[in-house]
Amino acid sequence: MNYLLVVDDEAVIRTGLRRLLERHGYQVAEAGSVDEALQQSLDGFDLIISDLRLPGLPGTALIEHAGQTPVLIMTSFASIRSAVDAVRAGAADYIAKPFDHDDLLLTVERILRERLLQRQNAALRQDISRERPATGIIGSSPAMQELHRRIQRMASLNTTVLIHGESGTGKELVARALHEQGPRSQAPLISVNCAAIPESLIESELFGHEKGAFTGAQGMRKGLVEAADGGSLFLDEIGELPLEAQARLLRLLQEKEVRRLGATQSRKVDVRLIAATHRNLRQLVSAGLFREDLFFRLNVVELVLPPLRERGDDIIEIARILLERTIERVGSHPLSFSPCALEAMREYRWPGNIRELENAIERAVILCDDSAITPELLAIDLPACADDVRPEPLDPPTGLSLEDYFQHFVLEHQDQMSETELAQKLGISRKTLWERRQRLGIPRRRGAGDTT
Incomplete structure (x- = not known):
C-alpha cells in the first residue's frame, strides 16, 4: 500500500484530499505547513502532495528534504511560470487548483508508477552487477522436473514459500523464478542473506529505523521490507535470524505491516515472503533457537532443492554452460572437458554444489594450456581413469x-x-x-x- 503525505494550510482541503485518496486505496498523513511536514520522516512516504503557497516556507522547500520521494505541487495560481518554477525546483509534476478529482488521481497513479519503475531499474542494475553461477535453473533430471512443476504451480499465488537445500545449490535462483513467473514480476525482488548481516544490524536493515533510534542512527532509514513493498522479499539462511528479528517478521506475516526501530506508528506493506535455509528448522525450534509460530507461518509450502550429486547428467549440462561463460569472461582460448574429466565430475560428491563446480571450472580455465580440461586441473581427487594412463x-x-x-x-x-x-x-x-x-x-x- 502506498503511503502519501498531503501538505496544505487549509484543513478542509487536506481532509477532502485525504478522504479521496483513502477511498482509492492509499494510506494518507497530513501536515499544515512545511515545518510541520518536516517533523515526519519524508523518505518514508511514496509521494508528497503539497500546496505551493504555505505559511512560512513554500511547498517547493520540501523537495530538498524529500530525498527520493517525489513531490507533486498544487497551486491556485495557474500559470506557466509557476509550473516551470516548480518543475525546475525538482517537483515530479504540477497540478492547478481547482482540479478535477480524476485528473489528480491519474497524476498520482502515474508518478507512483514511474517511481516503481525507477526502483525496478535500480534492482535490475544490482542484479546485473552481481555474478551468479547461472542466470536460470538448469537441469532436466526427475528431481528438477518436479521442482519446475511446483515452481509454476506456486508462482501465481501469494503463499509464503520455504526453500530447503544445501549451500550452493541455487536457492536464490528458485526464489527468482517464483518472483518472475508470478504477478509481482514487475515489482522489485529484494534478496537478503541473513547470515551475512551482523546480529546487531539485522533488525535495522530489514525494518528500518528513525533518527536517534539507537547510537549512530544519524537519520531515518527505510528498511529492506519497505523497499520490497509490492514485490517479493527473499530471506536466505533464515535460520540465522535472531529471535528479536523473528518476532518482528512474524508480525509482518500476521498483520501485513512494519514498524521501524524507534517509530511510534506502523505502516502497511504488501510483500510476498520467500525464505530459504540449509538447516533443519524443526531442530532449531526444539533447541529454542527458532520460533515455532514463525516456523509454521513460513512452512506453508516447502520446495526442496536437490544437491548436485543427486542430479545425474545435470552436472555435465551445468558444467558445460559454466565453461562457456567462464571462457567468455576471462578471454580464454576454446576449451572442452576430457572424457576423464566428465567421468570424474559425475563421480565426485560436490559438497559445495554448484558454487564449488563454478570455482573448479574457473580455476581450470585459468591454468589450462591445452584444449582439454583434465581432472587434475579441476582438482578432483579421484582414482585415475582410462584417459589418464x-x-x-x-x-x-x-x-x-x-x-x-x-x-x-x-x-x-x-x-x-x-x-x-x-x-x-x-x-x-x-x-x-x-x-x-x-x-x-x-x-x-x-x-x-x-x-x-
Whole structure:
C-alpha cells in the first residue's frame, strides 16, 4: 500500500484530499505547513502532495528534504511560470487548483508508477552487477522436473514459500523464478542473506529505523521490507535470524505491516515472503533457537532443492554452460572437458554444489594450456581413469639422480613440448610437473611447443 503525505494550510482541503485518496486505496498523513511536514520522516512516504503557497516556507522547500520521494505541487495560481518554477525546483509534476478529482488521481497513479519503475531499474542494475553461477535453473533430471512443476504451480499465488537445500545449490535462483513467473514480476525482488548481516544490524536493515533510534542512527532509514513493498522479499539462511528479528517478521506475516526501530506508528506493506535455509528448522525450534509460530507461518509450502550429486547428467549440462561463460569472461582460448574429466565430475560428491563446480571450472580455465580440461586441473581427487594412463617414465642415464634427470630433461625439451607432453614423457601428472618445477626452481618458459 502506498503511503502519501498531503501538505496544505487549509484543513478542509487536506481532509477532502485525504478522504479521496483513502477511498482509492492509499494510506494518507497530513501536515499544515512545511515545518510541520518536516517533523515526519519524508523518505518514508511514496509521494508528497503539497500546496505551493504555505505559511512560512513554500511547498517547493520540501523537495530538498524529500530525498527520493517525489513531490507533486498544487497551486491556485495557474500559470506557466509557476509550473516551470516548480518543475525546475525538482517537483515530479504540477497540478492547478481547482482540479478535477480524476485528473489528480491519474497524476498520482502515474508518478507512483514511474517511481516503481525507477526502483525496478535500480534492482535490475544490482542484479546485473552481481555474478551468479547461472542466470536460470538448469537441469532436466526427475528431481528438477518436479521442482519446475511446483515452481509454476506456486508462482501465481501469494503463499509464503520455504526453500530447503544445501549451500550452493541455487536457492536464490528458485526464489527468482517464483518472483518472475508470478504477478509481482514487475515489482522489485529484494534478496537478503541473513547470515551475512551482523546480529546487531539485522533488525535495522530489514525494518528500518528513525533518527536517534539507537547510537549512530544519524537519520531515518527505510528498511529492506519497505523497499520490497509490492514485490517479493527473499530471506536466505533464515535460520540465522535472531529471535528479536523473528518476532518482528512474524508480525509482518500476521498483520501485513512494519514498524521501524524507534517509530511510534506502523505502516502497511504488501510483500510476498520467500525464505530459504540449509538447516533443519524443526531442530532449531526444539533447541529454542527458532520460533515455532514463525516456523509454521513460513512452512506453508516447502520446495526442496536437490544437491548436485543427486542430479545425474545435470552436472555435465551445468558444467558445460559454466565453461562457456567462464571462457567468455576471462578471454580464454576454446576449451572442452576430457572424457576423464566428465567421468570424474559425475563421480565426485560436490559438497559445495554448484558454487564449488563454478570455482573448479574457473580455476581450470585459468591454468589450462591445452584444449582439454583434465581432472587434475579441476582438482578432483579421484582414482585415475582410462584417459589418464601415461607411458612409462624414461629411464634416467646412468649416474644421474631422478631430480637431476628431471631438471636436465625439462630444460632440454620445454621449448619444443607442451606441459602435457612433458608430463607424459616423464610419466607424471601435470600437477606433479608443476610442483617439481616449483621445488627445484625451474621456471616454466613458453616456447613454440606450448599450446596456449
